[in-house]
Amino acid sequence: MTTHSPSRRARSLCRAAAGLLTATAICLLAAAPLSAAELRIANSGEPDSLDPHHTSGIWESRILRDMFMGLTTEAADASVIPGAAESWTVSDDGLAYTFIIRDHAWSDGTPVTADDFVYSLQRILLPETAAEYASLLYTIKNAKALNEGTITDAGELGVKAIDAKTLEITLEYPAPYFLELLTHQTAYPVPRHKIEEFGDDWIKAGNLVGNGAYVLEEWVPNTHVKLVKDETFYDAANVAIDSIVFYPAEERNAATKQFRAGEIDIQFDFASEQIDWLKENLPDETRISPWLGSYYYTINTTKPPFDDVRVRQALAMSIDRAAITDKVLKTGELPGYSFVPPNAGKYGEPAYVDWKDTPYEQRVQQAKDLLAEAGFGPDRPLEFQLRYNTSENHKKIAIAVAAMWKQLGVQAELFNAEVKVHYNDLQEGNFEVARAGWIADYNDPQNFLYLMEGDTGANNYSRFDNADYNDFMNQSDVETDPAKRNELMHQAEAIAMAEMPNIPIYYYVSKNLVAKQVAGWVDNTADKHPSRYLSIVE
Amino acid sequence: MIAFVARRVLIAIPTMLVIITIAFFMMRVAPGGPFDQERQLTPQIEKNILAAYDLDQPLPLQYVRYLTGVLQGDFGPSFKYRDFTVTELLLTGFPPSLKVGGLAMLLAIAIGIALGTIAALRQNSALDHAVMATAMTGIAIPNFVMAPLLTLVFGVFLGWLPVAGWGGGALRNILLPVIALALPQIAYIARLTRASMIETLGANFIRTARAKGLREQIVVTRHALKGALLPVVSYLGPASAQLISGSLVIEQIFGIPGIGRYFIQGALNRDYTLVMGTVIVYALLILILNLIVDILYGYLDPKVKPS
Numbered sequence: 001m002t003t004h005s006p007s008r009r010a011r012s013l014c015r016a017a018a019g020l021l022t023a024t025a026i027c028l029l030a031a032a033p034l035s036a037a038e039l040r041i042a043n044s045g046e047p048d049s050l051d052p053h054h055t056s057g058i059w060e061s062r063i064l065r066d067m068f069m070g071l072t073t074e075a076a077d078a079s080v081i082p083g084a085a086e087s088w089t090v091s092d093d094g095l096a097y098t099f100i101i102r103d104h105a106w107s108d109g110t111p112v113t114a115d116d117f118v119y120s121l122q123r124i125l126l127p128e129t130a131a132e133y134a135s136l137l138y139t140i141k142n143a144k145a146l147n148e149g150t151i152t153d154a155g156e157l158g159v160k161a162i163d164a165k166t167l168e169i170t171l172e173y174p175a176p177y178f179l180e181l182l183t184h185q186t187a188y189p190v191p192r193h194k195i196e197e198f199g200d201d202w203i204k205a206g207n208l209v210g211n212g213a214y215v216l217e218e219w220v221p222n223t224h225v226k227l228v229k230d231e232t233f234y235d236a237a238n239v240a241i242d243s244i245v246f247y248p249a250e251e252r253n254a255a256t257k258q259f260r261a262g263e264i265d266i267q268f269d270f271a272s273e274q275i276d277w278l279k280e281n282l283p284d285e286t287r288i289s290p291w292l293g294s295y296y297y298t299i300n301t302t303k304p305p306f307d308d309v310r311v312r313q314a315l316a317m318s319i320d321r322a323a324i325t326d327k328v329l330k331t332g333e334l335p336g337y338s339f340v341p342p343n344a345g346k347y348g349e350p351a352y353v354d355w356k357d358t359p360y361e362q363r364v365q366q367a368k369d370l371l372a373e374a375g376f377g378p379d380r381p382l383e384f385q386l387r388y389n390t391s392e393n394h395k396k397i398a399i400a401v402a403a404m405w406k407q408l409g410v411q412a413e414l415f416n417a418e419v420k421v422h423y424n425d426l427q428e429g430n431f432e433v434a435r436a437g438w439i440a441d442y443n444d445p446q447n448f449l450y451l452m453e454g455d456t457g458a459n460n461y462s463r464f465d466n467a468d469y470n471d472f473m474n475q476s477d478v479e480t481d482p483a484k485r486n487e488l489m490h491q492a493e494a495i496a497m498a499e500m501p502n503i504p505i506y507y508y509v510s511k512n513l514v515a516k517q518v519a520g521w522v523d524n525t526a527d528k529h530p531s532r533y534l535s536i537v538e
Numbered sequence: 539m540i541a542f543v544a545r546r547v548l549i550a551i552p553t554m555l556v557i558i559t560i561a562f563f564m565m566r567v568a569p570g571g572p573f574d575q576e577r578q579l580t581p582q583i584e585k586n587i588l589a590a591y592d593l594d595q596p597l598p599l600q601y602v603r604y605l606t607g608v609l610q611g612d613f614g615p616s617f618k619y620r621d622f623t624v625t626e627l628l629l630t631g632f633p634p635s636l637k638v639g640g641l642a643m644l645l646a647i648a649i650g651i652a653l654g655t656i657a658a659l660r661q662n663s664a665l666d667h668a669v670m671a672t673a674m675t676g677i678a679i680p681n682f683v684m685a686p687l688l689t690l691v692f693g694v695f696l697g698w699l700p701v702a703g704w705g706g707g708a709l710r711n712i713l714l715p716v717i718a719l720a721l722p723q724i725a726y727i728a729r730l731t732r733a734s735m736i737e738t739l740g741a742n743f744i745r746t747a748r749a750k751g752l753r754e755q756i757v758v759t760r761h762a763l764k765g766a767l768l769p770v771v772s773y774l775g776p777a778s779a780q781l782i783s784g785s786l787v788i789e790q791i792f793g794i795p796g797i798g799r800y801f802i803q804g805a806l807n808r809d810y811t812l813v814m815g816t817v818i819v820y821a822l823l824i825l826i827l828n829l830i831v832d833i834l835y836g837y838l839d840p841k842v843k844p845s
Binding site for chain 1: 568569570571572573574575578579580581582583586587589590618619620621622626627630631686689690693694697700701702703704790791792793795799800803806807808
């Protein structure tokens with residue numbers, strides 16, 4: 001043991017360390033000044049790709065919407081307005097659309113022509129492109145056949161250039177949502193001259209050209225995507241923001257802290273667990289708005305005892321939805337009593353379950369009776385696995401629902417898996433009851449209801465295949481009268497709510513943080529907010 | 539010495555081969571695939587995609603193709619980030635990881651040794667207890683707890699430092715992640731240094747040095763420290779491994795575009811090639827660091843001959 005005094009060296013080391021700390025602190029206090037016309041966005045993920053034909057994520061669509069413009073595009077409130085097409089006419093049978101292409105150019109000055117659209121729609125549908133979301137365009141004549149390889153001549157696709165400025169698109173069946181569908185990234189034009197010059201590298205900054213309000217300046221993977229204003233954009237005079245930086249911001253709590261610290265102007269999809277704090281402290285910046293999406297539990301209708309409608313109805317009836325939205329989620333979600341959320345397209349009120357207004361205690365009693373009829377009771381309890389993909393909210397909801405089912409004597413074992421495993425199991429039919437969700441691709445009830453059609457394939461997790469339901473949906477596909485079409489879809493949805501292959505739990509809301517200095521933001525059910533309409537005010 | 543290094547490099551080759559093989563097949567055993575998602579693909583589209591990535595070929599053939607590619611320096615395309623090859627992603631991800639990890643290592647060594655030495659010299663004093671209590675806390679609090687705490691205090695409450703983001707690697711952006719990453723290592727190294735310093739200070743050769751009338755400063759820095767650092771040096775191998783695994787979490791929390799993030803994202807996304815690429819880089823890194831530690835050890839301790 002030593003009793004010597006500490007060495008001078010140790011003391012000088014301490015002094016050096018203290019000096020270093022002071023110096024660092026001084027450097028850091030000088031924060032970088034921010035340019036007024038730059039918009040900093042916490043997006044909710046890193047883009048898989050910036051090629052519109054190879055994306056399906058909402059976070060990618062936010063970036064692509066600023067770089068490309070479809071034949072139709074979104075207004076500030078996400079309503080459909082003319083985009084790359086300045087006008088169009090529709091044939092009486094609703095099958096043929098003739099578009100007049102707007103006089104505008106790619107960001108390198110090359111004019112955008114009808115041929116660009118023919119090329120783009122052929123490209124996404126050709127099997128060798130391997131576009132994961134090509135199926136969205138199957139309403140176009142011969143699109144499915146081309147994509148599946150049953151026809152090989154891309155010229156047979158129902159997309160023709162009459163001349164440089166006139167484009168004709170023919171559909172398989174009249175789809176009243178077609179103009180809205182054209183705003184989706186799968187229908188964006190891509191620059192043929194650049195793709196032929198650079199191949200897969202056309203998407204790199206410097207090579208990439210678009211016809212939207214912004215052009216790619218830089219993409220540092222997992223760091224940011226930076227766009228700058230495209231002065232050749234046809235409406236550039238009305239675009240206020242000079243540059244946009246999208247941060248991947250996968251850590252949503254960290255992004256909210258960045259927002260609080262003023263490092264971010266917009267955060268898309270903040271984490272629900274922050275809601276109490278946000279409502280208290282940032283009430284003006286917290287934007288919660290109904291969103292076209294349904295959160296539901298899907299039931300594998302091919303597995304006994306879930307092939308028994310009484311069992312499915314009992315499970316659906318005994319869920320206290322208001323308790324989930326008000327006590328578990330607390331972010332303004334609305335209890336779901338139908339598969340299609342209210343106000344999808346011009347659908348009006350959806351077809352609700354007939355016990356929507358029955359008091360909860362009564363519903364629980366009815367559910368008990370139904371289960372008893374189906375042969376389940378205290379001696380023979382219904383036991384199964386409730387699956388969800390790993391997430392704090394999915395877990396909380398599953399716990400709450402399992403507790404509600406417990407009063408029927410149902411024993412639901414919770415099972416969570418990461419997202420890839422979860423959806424693989426759903427696709428394989430390797431589940432009994434499982435959590436799922438659907439956000440509309442376009443604002444039309446058909447986009448929800450097709451999930452339960454017998455021939456939908458993988459997205460029909462419940463394996464529901466009801467002849468009447470299929471029949472109503474097939475009729476609605478070819479019905480050109482909007483009122484009759486709505487009626488047919490209502491009838492289909494009523495069957496689904498009686499048969500209950502998918503148990504609706506709640507309707508989604510969009511949850512965004514928008515800084516006070518961002519002007520021009522309009523809350524909307526599609527949760528689409530093109531940057532060209534936004535500006536930054538001091 | 540050259541023979542020693544050459545032998546280690548030769549052993550590294552089969553080691554790497556085993557690591558690559560195990561990682562390759564483990565990834566494929568994991569349920570779910572790179573293209574499973576909430577919006578399911580139609581069977582035909584899925585077939586198109588699998589064909590585009592050669593995933594429709596038999597697994598052994600895929601393995602041979604992958605190995606051949608790696609030998610030629612081609613890590614293949616990323617399944618998730620299709621606009622980049624794995625090599626491109628690793629090349630952009632490695633410098634940020636190296637910067638944060640390297641600085642954290644330097645910080646941990648400098649501060650850890652200094653604190654440990656001070657504590658040893660003032661053994662059982664209030665200062666010693668304070669340093670050791672802080673060190674215990676540093677070890678006990680995992681960095682995924684420490685990191686959000688640091689951002690809350692310095693980023694949100696005080697507003698001195700950015701909460702997250704890379705900012706091109708600016709000092710203000712990397713300070714918090716470096717500190718969060720270094721803290722547990724500072725604590726370990728301080729404890730190691732203190733213990734070994736106390737032992738060395740009681741050794742005969744130190745008594746001899748003092749008896750010769752050497753100044754205390756020289757006794758400590760020239761004689762005691764060199765001996766006391768041996769356990770610290772041998773700890774640097776495991777420390778670098780811990781820094782790497784710590785960086786997985788830290789990079790995620792601070793949004794640092796490093797390869798640690800690619801490792802996690804790649805595993806969750808079943809981005810087979812990206813995971814393989816990061817595994818290879820990490821394995822190489824650990825092999826190289828261990829080799830350096832062994833060489834250093836031989837240099838510091840004359841009893842150990844690198845043979």
